[in-house]
Each structure stands twice: as structure tokens, then as C-alpha cells.
Amino acid sequence: MFVLSVLLLITAVVLFVAGRGRTPARNWRLWAWVSAAGGLLAALYACVYVVSAYEVGVPVTFGKIGSPLPSGVHFKSPFTDVTSFSTRPVDLNLNDKETVEVRSSQGGVLYADVTIKWAVVPAKAVALYRLAGSQDAIEQRLVLPDSREIVRNVFARHTSEEGYASARERIGAEIESAVKERLASRGIDVTAVNLRNVKPSEKLQEQIDKKIQQEQATERAVEASRTAKAEAERKRIEAEGTARANEIVARSLTDKVLYNQCLEAYREAARSHPVYAVPCGTGAGGTPVIVDGTKN
Incomplete structure (x- = not known):
């Protein structure tokens, strides 16, 4: 822009000089003034720099770096270049x-x-x-x-x-x-x-999937082992209970108890068989008992 302003000013001077010996000179002077005004405006524009909002400018004049320019209008040398940086994220x-x-x-x-x-x-x-x-x-x-x-x-x-x-x-x-x-x-x-x-990555994903499958298989094996142990414990407890029950029954059974149970059993059977002889007791062959099913 500064070069343009210099060219316009030179053109204005040339038009003034060339228009002196020509008629009508008014047109030459008019274009000379227009060129001069354009040159001045271009020079003014070259000396003004606007730093936009959320920006900061760094001026450099002939290789020398100046102080940062905040947002706003700044006057500078026409030989100064300004590099802007955004301060917005x-x-x-x-x-x-x-x-x-x-x-x-x-x-x-x-x-x-x-x-x-x-x-x-x-x-x-x-x-x-x-x-x-x-x-x-x-x-x-x-x-x-x-x-x-x-x-x-x-x-x-x-x-x-x-x-x-x-x-x-x-x-x-x-x-x-x-x-x-x-x-x-x-x-x-x-x-x-x-x-x-x-x-x-694909390779890592394969390793992850394989690890998950192994963990699931391990969990299933652990659960199966836990179930088997629980079932074995249940059977052990059941067997111990049965053994204790048999032991109690064995201690409580006497000859008289067995004899009475025998009588009750055959009395019940005599209801369908009126009269028959059965052995009861613990002796050799047991004591014969006549059960009459017609009587209570």
C-alpha cells in the first residue's frame, strides 16, 4: 500500500508539471489533485493497523520486533509488518x-x-x-x-x-x-x-477377548467345583444323620418292643385272614401266637 501511495503522489506531481504548458490546464490539475488525494489516503492506510477483538499483534520493523499490540486501532510505520495471533481458544x-x-x-x-x-x-x-x-x-x-x-x-x-x-x-x-x-x-x-x-488395536482386542473367555471358563470351573463340594457336604451330613438315627433306633429296640410291634403287625394282617398262627418273639422259631381276625 505504501508503494501505491508513492506512485500516486509521483503521478500527481507529473500531472501538475505537464499541465502547465497545456490548455485547458483545469483537467490536468483535477487529475493531479485526485492522484494526490489517493496517494495521501493510501499512505494513511499504510500507517494504520487494526487489531481485531480477541487478537494480539506483533509488529516487526526492518527485522526488529516491537511490543505486542492489543485489540484496537494503532498507528505504525509504513515499513512495519504486523503478525496477528488469536487469543480466543x-x-x-x-x-x-x-x-x-x-x-x-x-x-x-x-x-x-x-x-x-x-x-x-x-x-x-x-x-x-x-x-x-x-x-x-x-x-x-x-x-x-x-x-x-x-x-x-x-x-x-x-x-x-x-x-x-x-x-x-x-x-x-x-x-x-x-x-x-x-x-x-x-x-x-x-x-x-x-x-x-x-x-x-486388533491384536490387543483379540488378546482381550481371549482373556475374557479364559476368565469365564475359570468362573464356570470354580462354580462347578463349589457346587460339587456343596453336594458332597450335603450327602455327608445326610449320611451322618441317617447313621445317628439308626444308632438311636438300635438302642431303643428291646425284645418286648419288637414282640409288641409283631403283634400289632399281624393283628392288622388278620383283618383279611380271620385266624392263623404266627411266630413272634426272639426265641428259637419265636412263640406261636394265634390271631383271631374276627375279634378286635
Whole structure:
């Protein structure tokens, strides 16, 4: 823009000079004034820079870096270039092609999807300009490699099962804390780190499925053993109860008891057989008893 303003001013001077010896000179002077006004406006525009809201500007004049420019209108040298950085949080999504491949403490391979919200600290804009040079360069040279390294290091301290299931929240908190600490020292404010998804590799998934099947088979075997022990214990208790009952009965049976039970039994039988002789007792052949079924 500054070059354009110089050209327009030179053109105005040429028109003034060339219009002196020509008639009518009014048209030449008119175009000379128009060119001069355009040159002045272009020069003014080259000396004004507007930093948008949620941005910070870093001025560079002939290789010398100036102080950061906050949001608003600023006057500068026409030879000064201003690089703007956004102070509004932006998302860095590590998914799809950028998914982070990590290894657990057991060597299992997992794939982690992570979203990192980051923004430039205005007071650190000059230092970031020296490190990277632009907004995209900050993300590619600082935020991305540091975040991927931290994600891998955190997962390496945990088992595969913790990584994809039992300790995901704790791992996410560890990653967020480490990323914030690392990038804060560089002048980058990390507002949030979201561990969205963790997926085992195909080989690890096969190992997980095999482990689950083995655990289920072990549980079934343990349950079968527990059932067999319970059944054996039940039979033992039943046998002991029967033995104790037989022992009690054996102690309570005497000759008179047996003789009375014999009489009762054959009296009951005599109801269908009116009169018959039966042996009862414990002697040789027992004592013959005549049972008359016609009498009570």
C-alpha cells in the first residue's frame, strides 16, 4: 500500500508539471489533485493497523520486533509488518489421521482420540513469534508435538485395561495436567484437554477377548467345583444323620418292643385272614401266637 501511495503522489506531481504548458490546464490539475488525494489516503492506510477483538499483534520493523499490540486501532510505520495471533481458544483435534498411537506398560497398542483447547497468552506473543512465527506454526511446532509426546508418556505408565476401561478418567486428568504445565511455560494457555475415545488395536482386542473367555471358563470351573463340594457336604451330613438315627433306633429296640410291634403287625394282617398262627418273639422259631381276625 505504501508503494501505491508513492506512485500516486509521483503521478500527481507529473500531472501538475505537464499541465502547465497545456490548455485547458483545469483537467490536468483535477487529475493531479485526485492522484494526490489517493496517494495521501493510501499512505494513511499504510500507517494504520487494526487489531481485531480477541487478537494480539506483533509488529516487526526492518527485522526488529516491537511490543505486542492489543485489540484496537494503532498507528505504525509504513515499513512495519504486523503478525496477528488469536487469543480466543481454538481446538486441536487429534483424531482420524492424527489419532495418537500409544503403548501401555504391558506393550499393548491403543489408539487415543484427544481434543486440546489452547490459546496464545497476549503477554507471551513476542516470545511465541520468535519460536514459531505464526498461529499455524505455533500449533504445528509446539502444541501438536508436545501434546502427542505427553499422551504417549502417560499411557505408558498404565496397563492396557486401565487405558481403555478402568482408569480413563484418571489418565485424562494426568494428560490435561501435564499438557497445561508444559505449554504454559511456552506462553500457551490450555483451557481443556478431552480424552474422547480409546480403542485397542486388533491384536490387543483379540488378546482381550481371549482373556475374557479364559476368565469365564475359570468362573464356570470354580462354580462347578463349589457346587460339587456343596453336594458332597450335603450327602455327608445326610449320611451322618441317617447313621445317628439308626444308632438311636438300635438302642431303643428291646425284645418286648419288637414282640409288641409283631403283634400289632399281624393283628392288622388278620383283618383279611380271620385266624392263623404266627411266630413272634426272639426265641428259637419265636412263640406261636394265634390271631383271631374276627375279634378286635
